[in-house]
Ligand SMILES: *[C@@H]1O[C@H](CO)[C@@H](O)[C@H](O)[C@H]1NC(C)=O
Ligand SMILES: *[C@@H]1O[C@H](CO)[C@@H](O)[C@H](O)[C@H]1NC(C)=O
Ligand SMILES: *[C@@H]1O[C@H](CO)[C@@H](O)[C@H](O)[C@H]1NC(C)=O
Ligand SMILES: *[C@@H]1O[C@H](CO)[C@@H](O)[C@H](O)[C@H]1NC(C)=O
């Protein structure tokens with residue numbers, strides 16, 4: 386079934402997205418190797434379209450693709466990495482033999498974890514995936530990569546971008562391993578510990594097997610209770626009720642060389658920053674399929690303006706701050722996300738989209754599911770939630786958490802993506818913010834709007850940043866006052882992506 390999906394996607398993308406149909410401001414840069422930093426320019430986008438026009442626009446595009454698709458698209462900007470093939474589907478579609486695969490080393494993606502302090506000691510939530518990387522010829526990888534690069538042939542990219550596109554493609558076409566036992570080895574030998582408020586755990590070295598074997602999609606997840614083993618000089622782990630500092634331990638998946646990550650033992654009280662990644666920490670342009678895919682697949686990841694310096698400043702000035710990065714990008718493609726974050730932003734724990742959350746409704750519910758787990762795990766900590774207006778799930782989940790846990794959400798900061806990028810013209814809904822005190826949240830335009838706000842004192846709102854939030858759908862799709870190409874010229878790219886999404890759903 387999968388090869389026909391590929392053919393379908395190839396024909397869909399080549400037939401329906403002529404380059405000439407793209408508006409000028411969406412054309413790829415000549416040398417797409419480096420994404421230029423966006424220049425913030427204030428644009429005024431008029432609200433010309435009623436929501437019903439939007440509905441019928443979406444409806445006309447997706448009719449025939451099934452109701453699940455239209456409700457998914459209608460609820461916000463679609464995500465690229467929907468319904469990626471897994472396990473035996475990859476094996477069969479690429480004609481990989483079991484014996485070839487058996488000879489390949491087992492690899493583990495182990496996500497940086499958080500742990501909480503309970504009456505029974507420290508508990509760490511480990512999660513990740515077990516897989517093998519099959520041999521795929523470069524020619525085949527190029528064909529597969531081209532599916533993701535709308536209107537762009539991999540051979541037209543600079544060599545470093547080609548390498549990244551092949552690497553990302555190879556990361557998707559891995560064969561996940563089910564029914565595997567995963568044993569995590571903890572060692573108290575973290576090298577740097579340089580981050581303010583994070584210390585190397587003095588003890589805690591041990592091996593623990595994750596209770597459940599991997600799922601059919603190769604995922605593992607589980608809480609591991611750390612025994613209070615002692616380190617050098619007989620020192621045990623510091624009790625969570627006796628320190629404000631975050632203790633870090635190295636983790637390593639036994640029997641492989643690839644499952645290395647850090648576990649953060651986070652005390653019950655303090656402040657946790659929960660941050661989305663795309664279009665807030667890095668330039669993705671997720672609302673523009675072609676640009677978004679190039680930025681995700683081929684170009685080096687680029688920080689969004691000077692956001693790194695603000696995160697660094699908080700890490701240095703807010704005592705014992707815990708950073709948690711939460712992206713709903715599926716886990717296969719998140720190694721690059723982690724490398725990028727840890728090169729540009731403070732170290733911290735990580736959540737990505739597990740593979741069992743792949744159908745439409747699960748994709749839309751995963752963020753809330755992951756956020757709820759963090760809140761349940763740290764019922765006394767305070768949270769700063771950071772994201773941008775392009776994600777409908779963020780727009781819903783963040784204000785909902787402020788309502789469900791009134792004392793716990795310290796600040797909500799949302800980048801108003803429309804204000805700096807005229808090409809983001811999808812509607813987004815601010816209704817969730819109705820009734821939340823303006824001093825608790827801010828829609829901001831550039832990172833410097835966050836300057837000088839002391840989150841430890843609950844300062845979330847910079848009075849100089851104009852807030853004119855009407856609680857409801859902010860529909861900017863049809864406006865064109867700033868020279869943005871009108872809808873007709875833009876729709877063909879969307880049709881291709883929507884058809885691709887639809888095909889993936891229908892055929893998988
Ligand atoms: C910390 O918690 C442990 C276990 O619940 C308890 O025995 C100990 O007395 C507590 N220490 C402090 C300082 O509250
Ligand atoms: C992609 O590159 C990273 C290093 O940047 C490497 O760890 C990973 O194994 C590569 N993935 C594949 C599937 O080749
Ligand atoms: C996993 O561990 C359990 C319990 O020790 C054992 O019964 C099972 O055979 C193991 N599975 C594999 C694939 O090694
Ligand atoms: C992972 O950790 C183990 C144990 O500390 C170490 O031997 C190995 O070299 C590490 N692997 C990588 C790729 O860093």
Ligand SMILES: *[C@@H]1O[C@H](CO)[C@@H](O)[C@H](O)[C@H]1NC(C)=O
Pocket residue numbers: 605606739741742747
């Ligand atoms: C996915 O698996 C996790 C446990 O690993 C479970 O909590 C969650 O409910 C599952 N989600 C779906 C949509 O099946």
Ligand SMILES: *[C@@H]1O[C@H](CO)[C@@H](O)[C@H](O)[C@H]1NC(C)=O
Pocket residue numbers: 501502503504508758761762763764
């Ligand atoms: C630790 O986390 C677990 C899992 O989220 C949660 O059930 C438990 O209540 C937390 N313990 C404490 C003391 O907060």
Ligand SMILES: *[C@@H]1O[C@H](CO)[C@@H](O)[C@H](O)[C@H]1NC(C)=O
Pocket residue numbers: 427428429430801802803804815828852853854855859
């Ligand atoms: C975002 O910016 C646009 C353009 O400046 C403005 O019209 C809109 O009201 C802003 N939205 C919010 C929620 O602040």
Ligand SMILES: *[C@@H]1O[C@H](CO)[C@@H](O)[C@H](O)[C@H]1NC(C)=O
Pocket residue numbers: 831833834835836837838847848849850
């Ligand atoms: C508020 O935003 C302005 C404009 O970005 C910035 O110059 C200023 O430093 C920010 N902070 C405060 C406390 O005014």
Ligand SMILES: *[C@@H]1O[C@H](CO)[C@@H](O)[C@H](O)[C@H]1NC(C)=O
Pocket residue numbers: 853
């Ligand atoms: C807020 O937006 C409304 C509707 O666009 C407009 O009429 C009003 O003048 C704006 N208020 C401020 C203070 O900018």
